[in-house]
Amino acid sequence: MSKPLKQIHLAAHFPGVNNTTVWSDPAAGSHIEFASFAHFARTAERAKFDFLFLAEGLRLREQGGQIYDLDVVGRPDTFTVLAALAAVTDRLGLTGTINSTFNEPYEVARQFASLDHLSGGRSAWNVVTSWDAFTGENFRRGGFLPQEERYSRAQEFLATANELFDSWHGDEILADRATGTFLRDARAGAFVHRGRHFDIHGRFNVPRSPQGRPVIFQAGDSDEGREFAAASADAIFSRHATIEEGQAFYADVKKRLAAHGRRRDQLLILPAATFVLGDTDAEAEELAREVRRQQVSGATAIKHLEFVWNRDLSGYDPDGPLPETDPNVDEEHISRGRAQVRMYRDPLATAREWRELAAAHRWSIRDLVIHTGNRQTFVGSPATVARTIDAFVQADAADGFILVPHITPGGLDVFADTVVPLLQERGVFRADYEGSTLRDHLGLAHPDDARGERERVAS
Amino acid sequence: MSSPSADPLHLAVALDGTGWHPASWREPVARPRALFTAGYWADLVAEAERGLIDFVTVEDGLGPQSSHFFDPDERTDQVRGRLDAVLVASRVAPLTRHIGLVPTVVATHTEPFHISKAIATLDHISTGRAGLRVQITARPNEAAHFGRRTVPGIDAYDSPAAQELITDLFDEAADHVEVVRRLWDSWEDDAEIRDAATGRFIDRDKLHYIDFQGRHFGVRGPSITPRPPQGQPLVTALAHQTVPYRLVARQADVGYVTPHDTGQARAIVAEIRAEQAAAGRAGQVLHIFGDLLVFLDDDPAEASDRRARLDDLAGEPHTSDARIFTGTPAQLADLLVELAEGGLTGFRLRPAVLGHDLPRITRGLVPELQRRGLFRRAYEADTLRGLLGLARPASRYAPGHPASLVPQSTPIV
Secondary structure (H helix, E strand, O other), X not given: OOOOOOOOEEEEEOOOOOXXXXXXXXXXXXXXXXXXXXXXXXXXXXXXXXXXXXOOXXXXXXXXXXXXXXXXXXXXXXXHHHHHHHHHOOOOEEXXXXXXXXXXXXXXXXXXXXXXXXXXXXXXXXXXXXXXXXHHOOOOOOOOOOXXXXXXXXXXXXXXXXXXXXXXXXXXXXXXXXXXXXXXXXXXXEEEEEOOOOEEEEEOOOOOOOOOOOEEEEOOOOHHHHHHHHHHOOEEEEOOOOHHHHHHHHHHHHHHHHHHOOOHHHOEEEEEEOEEEOOOXXXXXXXXXXXXXXXXXXXXXXXXXXXXXXXXXXXXXXXXXXXXXXXXXXXXXXXXXXXXXXXXXXXXXXXXHHHHHHHHHOOOHHHHHHHHOOOOOEEEXXXXXXXXXXXXXXXXXXXXXXXXXXXXXXXXXXHHHHHHHHHHHOOOOOOOOOOOOHHHHHOOOOHHHHHXXXXXXXX | OOXXXXXXXXXXXXXXXXXXXXXHHHOOOOOHHHOXXXXXXXXXXXXXXXXXXXXXEEOOOOOOOOOOOOOOOOOOOOOOOOOOHHHHHHHHHHHOOOOEEEEEEEOOOOOHHHHHHHXXXXXXXXXXXXXXXXEOOOOHHXXXXXXXOXXXXXXXXXXXXXHHHHHHXXXXXXXHHXXXXXXXXXXXXXXXXXXXXXXXXXXXXHEOOOOEXXXXXXXXXXXXXXXXXXXXXXXEEEOOXXXXXXXXXXXXXXXXXXXXXXXXXXXXXXXXXXXXXXXXXXXXXOEEEEEEEEEEOOOHHHHHHHHHHHHHHHOOOOOOOOXXXXXXXXHHHHHHHHHHOOOOOEEEEEEOOHHHHHHHHHHHHHHHHHHOOOOOOOOOOOOHXXXXXXXXXXXXXXXXXXXXXXXXXXXXX
């Protein structure tokens, strides 16, 4: 008997502050007006996607001491937009990236519990960490956290937030007019947390929300990040979107679950993926090349090279050869507020490799950045893309994808109209929502059920 | 600066739970089990918008409600628990078109950077209808929810120790609002250029560090959120004494005060106006609204009976910082006219029972005021500032703006 087909999970990442967004396209709309977010969310819901995803950055990125101006700059407040999107959608999950370094558990727990109430059980939290003093300059505490402690704080932050979510059980509000009893329990919401990062106590003031707790995402790729996810997350927003890397990552993370007493289906692996669609594969390939050139202007190529060289390269011609000079590895990085630069762990080796590549292919600086940067994950006709996505999922390279279109807000429309129906025909994607909460869409148990199950196993 | 009483009045409605009387949830018209649903709040704001109300405020707090001023209680006979007010306002924003949305934010334990971008975002979502009501918390139990500092316990509001603490918390709140406001200005209006020729999405010369350094915190900026449609969303605060009056005079667009008669109103208004002039804001519009808790019925006896019945249910007469009114919509209109003689430019009404008294504001009081030529017959502006007669200010960092000549690191408060 053959293995049953896995059902694919799909999500939509609002394009914005990242280097794949093409803001110069005539079809590109506002990245800040609510109408753009509403359009994007409605498309995702029309296509029966599991959820919408918002990223976050708490300080505008800088390079060479100046605000980086070549990508989209500026974004709204995550919670506030998600709450408003709950008004223009009925089923779509609403996932927000919220930092565990420059927030406090009581406040974040209130906001997620409120969002979960206001959306009827559709909230999710992508827990991220930072430590840099650069971002800290916008906050009361400044840069207070050593890098090596960021996961320890994130872990305790999440554990504390969970204690707050669980401080109400869901049956406290009686609202019995006759006896005048509003609360069944005078101590509803009572909590005490004494830990290394948080020492707090009192009463949480938001009653139990429909999902109990928001769905938890984790996005880090380090060993610590994977452990954090295996211990505490419901889903991973990963970056491994080739089939081999995806399978290796998938196997590694799923293997870690048992040590935390969890089953393989209790953590979903959802890589970020970009796509370019055309009527034919050849047309899509051609379009993908054009998009790459739009994404990497000459000015962008120089700035990208500076990530590796860590020097001002503004004097170089993007259509000319790579610098002969070596990267500066001695000084603080000129790019700030950008995780990407940490990918280049050995800049001297990267520079050497890139010079060789450029020489072999006769590539200019811009050609090199276009070719070595991230190629689109899925390129082809709708049939090709549907088949490829399905193949990834059935081969356990992923449980689905978080799609990042390159045009705001209409970049998802063509995917919704052409690829989704083909996935539905293949029987691997829902034709309609079956439940009303994000946990329902993702096949995740309500925390109360999970608690019940643990207690049953224990007894 | 002040407004003669013949000018139209402004009206705000304060939303809190099932209403401002602690037994309000027991009324048949109340929906206590719906308090934590979006539909409940959407219905209330829709009703207020039907009545052409300037704006609603939404109460909030960083701990459970309490019948004590500084301490928690363990009562089970009153509404406990609430949703985040900014998110409630945001949830209803796409469902409304004209009414202003003014959630409460607490300045004491929160990050001004987060608050600033949240209200800027609410302003983007509502296309120019956002504001905030800033409040402090002096409750030790709420400080323990954050664990970042301790707040000493206070027995009496008027003790010297209490006054010292409260002054300190209001000073911090003033810094908080200053940072929130600077961050709203930190992007000039035309900072986004999308210049395909040079590949630049923004003109970074139009983004500004705010470099605020105060006693409690420093914030570098700029905001991550572009300048909101109103430029500066509405800043409001409730004030009962000199220290908060000063915050209103220096930082607010609307202050809520609690006079119990016209003489008190006149004295409070004079004090705030003097502070306003001292703060160099004499030429700016600053509304001073009177807060009133209202029981409205077609028959005045019905209203006072209802109040008595709710007091009985609560086990004690409800007292309030604001004057409590019982009577008909026409009697309330008379009172508003009388209090406005003291220089108040509007009122924030706290319905005793939202399900009962809000519709009597929108369907009784509002038509009564319209008949007297004292209230709008249609929304006359697209933004909340517009409804309140506040011009849209240029960014303080824009070239040629007087404030842009002031060194940016000098705190204004």
